Structures are given as structure tokens and as C-alpha cells.
Amino acid sequence: MTDEQLKETLEEAKERAEDILQMPPVVQVRNVIDRVYINDPALKGLESTNTVFTDVTFGVKDQDRLIVVREPNGVLRDANWDERDRMNQVYFPKPNRKLKVPKMFQDDYLQDLLKRKEYEFVLNMASLHFDPDHPDYQRVTSITYQHINDNNGFNMLRSTRHFGPLTFYLVWFKNVDNLLLELIETARIDEVNHLLQLYGKVNECQFNVSDLQSLDSLSEYITNVSNKKGSLELAVQAYKDLIRQRKQLEDGIQAAHGLI
Amino acid sequence: MLHPSSGIGNFAANSAKVIRLLRKGCANRPFYHIVVAEARNDQHAPVIEQLGTYDPLPNEHNEKLVSLNYERIQYWIGNGADTSKPVDHLLGLAGFFPVHPKQYLMAWRNRRNQISTENSTPIDDLNKTS
Known part of the structure; x- marks a missing residue:
């Protein structure tokens, strides 16, 4: 390898490292969606199930996408966050994200993982499966950070992208x-x-x-x-x-x- | 010849177009594409463009899923495409069109039937009382 090639390779590696070390943002929990467009009681009895309408127009971002639900009682409302996440994953799947939230985020399984000090795995999976403003993301990460703080596991997260959010969490509290x-x-x-x-x-x-x-x-x-x-x-x-x-x-x- | 289900984009000049449901899926498992096609073509001919999907069987969360490409639906309606009745029903429920009068009628009939079944006494009860 010549000096120039070495320089190029080093720069490429630095760019890759920047990608890998990009910190998950620390943001507030998102607000509840409760917008009702119209209440049409004359449609009561037409359907026995919800009908979810998703706008799949090309080039619209996930958070801007129009998703509405017609309920059996005739109410036409915006889809709540749970439905939105599900529809976005059905029609515009994110790579590696599952359609259903894995069981590892349930309390029993999570405690087992934390006991085995799988901190980086838990945090990586949480940032894959939830948006940063998802209440479950904040629950899982704060439990993990607390566990790390209590059991002195800081070295497990050193030089990973989660060390920044961990530090911010500890400073904030x-x-x-x-x-x-x-x-x-x-x-x-x-x-x-x-x-x-x-x-x-x-x-x-x-x-x-x-x-x-x-x-x-x-x-x-x-x-x-x-x-x-x-x-x-x-x-x-x-x-x-x-x-x-x-x-x-x-x-x-x-x-x-x-x-x- | 095989053609993409998203449509081939070809159509005769000045032909009448219609936005309609196209049955996909298999036996006992209906699934529909919402497509714009030439009105005179039958369902096996390639369509002009796919505009959405409709899954009439409720999923585990008790939802029927409909996806609609509103931008292209507006384009085709603006170009004079007609809409079939099932599509009118879906777009009415979605709040894109006014609700179809037939759906108000169906809802009213369902409510009336439900009331009449609730008021009528089952045969077993009649036998016990007599």
C-alpha cells in the first residue's frame, strides 16, 4: 500500500467510525395523538372492526405520513402511535426491525439480560426497535443505565455510541x-x-x-x-x-x- | 406474458379509465390491489398503475388495512378516471370522498336487524316458559 492509499483508507475508516459512533438522540417522550376528524354515528353498525387507511404517497417521511382510522362507531380519527408504528413497519419496513416488538423488552427477560451484563445488546436492540421518543425506549434505556450505574458496568459501554446518552442520563438525574x-x-x-x-x-x-x-x-x-x-x-x-x-x-x- | 403488478403504464389514447379493486390472494384468502385500469379491459389484462391495497380480513389487532396513494389517486381522478363502487366505499370511509349513501343504508339495516334479533325470544326460552 502506498502512502496515498493508506491515507485514503484511514479517512474511509474514520467516516465509518463516525457512522458507528453516532449517538442515539436523547429527547422528550412523544405526545399522545387524539385528533378526531369527524364523528358520524349514522355509520354505526356498518363494520365490526377498525379500518386503517395509510397514505403511501412516494417520498413522505414516516412521521409526516397521514394514517387515519375509521372505528365501528363511525369516528374518523388519526391513528395513535401504536397503530402508526405498526403501519409504517408494514408498508415501509425498516431493515432488521421486526413487525412485533421482541419479548426481550418485557421486564422478566430484560432483567435476565441485564443480570448477564448484555448492556450494549439491549441498547442496540432498543434503538433499532423503538424511536428515541418512544415511551418504551426511554423505559428500557433508563432501566439499563440505572443497572449499569448500580453495578459499575461503565467499561462495557466505553467506546460505544451509548456512552454519551448514559453520561447525559446520569448528569440529568x-x-x-x-x-x-x-x-x-x-x-x-x-x-x-x-x-x-x-x-x-x-x-x-x-x-x-x-x-x-x-x-x-x-x-x-x-x-x-x-x-x-x-x-x-x-x-x-x-x-x-x-x-x-x-x-x-x-x-x-x-x-x-x-x-x- | 408476465407483467408487473404495479402496472405497465401503457394505455390507449382517450380511453376510459376506472379506479377499481383487483382481486389478488388465493382461494379463501381475498386480497385486493386498488388499481387504475382501462375500463374496457377485463381483470386479467395488465393494469396502468397500482394505487394501493385492501386487505378485507381483519388482522390480530382487529383492523382491516387499506393503503392508498392519494397523490396518484388525485392525479387519475383529475384526468377523468371513474371510480368503482367498492372504491367509492373505501374512499368514503377514509374521509377522502363523501360517505357513500349505500353505506348509510347498510349501517341502518344492520342496526335494525340487530335490534330485531335482540327483541325476538330464542326458541329454547319459549319452550321453558310454556
């Missing part, structure tokens, strides 16, 4: 102590500072994060906000010891090579 502890224990101080910056932005408080390698903002957080002061302080102390030992080792190596 002011529950970042476990994540901070894990970041300090794995000596990622720049990430600690990024996390505290996000925390400050979302929850409207200020931390001094001008230097990404300093521990100032962290000590500020521990004294003012944290609920787990003891363990966080211990972790900070251990981190400082680690840094000191590393410096000692480096100095020793330098001395051994006769550089000092």
Missing part, C-alpha cells in the same frame, strides 16, 4: 458519583473534567475546568455537591499516590540511564 469514582480509579482525569463541565452546564453550577489535567474542579465538586464524599476522597488520594509513584519510577529510570 445528578447521579454522577459512581461514574466519577470509576473515572478516577482508571486515571482518566481529562474525562472527569469534561464530565464536570457537562454537569455544570446542565445543572447550572460552575466548576473551574480551564485545565483538563487539574483536580481543582473535582475537589470543588466533592466538597459542594457529592453524596459519596468519603470514597471519592479516598480515590483521589489513591490517584495522587499513583501519580507520585509513576514520577518516582520515571526519575529512577532516567537516573539509571544516566540522564539526570
Whole structure:
């Protein structure tokens, strides 16, 4: 491979990585649809079932598509979200999405999966089968994030597209102590500072994060906000010891090579 | 010769066109395409264009499914295509056309029959009372 080819391949790989690492959006739960176009009681008795009419005009987006339902009592109304999702999947199937929601999202099966720490699988399947504003998506993801937070499974999601939403969830509910502890224990101080910056932005408080390698903002957080002061302080102390030992080792190596 | 069920797009100049149901599916399992075709052609001739589908058997959620390509239906009606009665019924229920008068009549008859069956006494009950 020549240098040019290598460069091209690297750029292609970067584009692919950007696709793979695209984060699922974090949005509000969608509103209930309750629009009634007309109530025609004279049609009562004509049918015993609902009739769903879907507009399959070319080039209309799934969320803009006109889907209406005529009920047996003569009401003509907009289809609710459940019916809309079903009709969109019937007439315009998304690749790999099933027509019926898999049983893995029911509570028993979900708890079993979480017990086996299949976090990435659950989140991937949830973002495949639900839209981000679907109530079930938010239920499944929040249960998974909570489980990760309780069982310290952050490493399972590191370098995946779900780490961002996980962090946002924890920051939103002011529950970042476990994540901070894990970041300090794995000596990622720049990430600690990024996390505290996000925390400050979302929850409207200020931390001094001008230097990404300093521990100032962290000590500020521990004294003012944290609920787990003891363990966080211990972790900070251990981190400082680690840094000191590393410096000692480096100095020793330098001395051994006769550089000092 | 086989032709695509989505239609071939060919038609004679100034021919009369009609939007109608075309039975697909198999024995005991009706399924319809809503198509625009030349009015003089029979159901086995290739159609001009498919405009939707109609599944008359209710699914597990108790729904009959109809899909309609409103853009093309408007185009063909604008070009003078006629609509058959079953299509009028469907478009009436969809709120695209006014509801067909026949459907009001059918609904009224169904309601009347239901009331008369509710009021009449079953034969078993008659035997017990006598």
C-alpha cells in the first residue's frame, strides 16, 4: 500500500467510525395523538372492526405520513402511535426491525439480560426497535443505565455510541458519583473534567475546568455537591499516590540511564 | 406474458379509465390491489398503475388495512378516471370522498336487524316458559 492509499483508507475508516459512533438522540417522550376528524354515528353498525387507511404517497417521511382510522362507531380519527408504528413497519419496513416488538423488552427477560451484563445488546436492540421518543425506549434505556450505574458496568459501554446518552442520563438525574469514582480509579482525569463541565452546564453550577489535567474542579465538586464524599476522597488520594509513584519510577529510570 | 403488478403504464389514447379493486390472494384468502385500469379491459389484462391495497380480513389487532396513494389517486381522478363502487366505499370511509349513501343504508339495516334479533325470544326460552 502506498502512502496515498493508506491515507485514503484511514479517512474511509474514520467516516465509518463516525457512522458507528453516532449517538442515539436523547429527547422528550412523544405526545399522545387524539385528533378526531369527524364523528358520524349514522355509520354505526356498518363494520365490526377498525379500518386503517395509510397514505403511501412516494417520498413522505414516516412521521409526516397521514394514517387515519375509521372505528365501528363511525369516528374518523388519526391513528395513535401504536397503530402508526405498526403501519409504517408494514408498508415501509425498516431493515432488521421486526413487525412485533421482541419479548426481550418485557421486564422478566430484560432483567435476565441485564443480570448477564448484555448492556450494549439491549441498547442496540432498543434503538433499532423503538424511536428515541418512544415511551418504551426511554423505559428500557433508563432501566439499563440505572443497572449499569448500580453495578459499575461503565467499561462495557466505553467506546460505544451509548456512552454519551448514559453520561447525559446520569448528569440529568445528578447521579454522577459512581461514574466519577470509576473515572478516577482508571486515571482518566481529562474525562472527569469534561464530565464536570457537562454537569455544570446542565445543572447550572460552575466548576473551574480551564485545565483538563487539574483536580481543582473535582475537589470543588466533592466538597459542594457529592453524596459519596468519603470514597471519592479516598480515590483521589489513591490517584495522587499513583501519580507520585509513576514520577518516582520515571526519575529512577532516567537516573539509571544516566540522564539526570 | 408476465407483467408487473404495479402496472405497465401503457394505455390507449382517450380511453376510459376506472379506479377499481383487483382481486389478488388465493382461494379463501381475498386480497385486493386498488388499481387504475382501462375500463374496457377485463381483470386479467395488465393494469396502468397500482394505487394501493385492501386487505378485507381483519388482522390480530382487529383492523382491516387499506393503503392508498392519494397523490396518484388525485392525479387519475383529475384526468377523468371513474371510480368503482367498492372504491367509492373505501374512499368514503377514509374521509377522502363523501360517505357513500349505500353505506348509510347498510349501517341502518344492520342496526335494525340487530335490534330485531335482540327483541325476538330464542326458541329454547319459549319452550321453558310454556
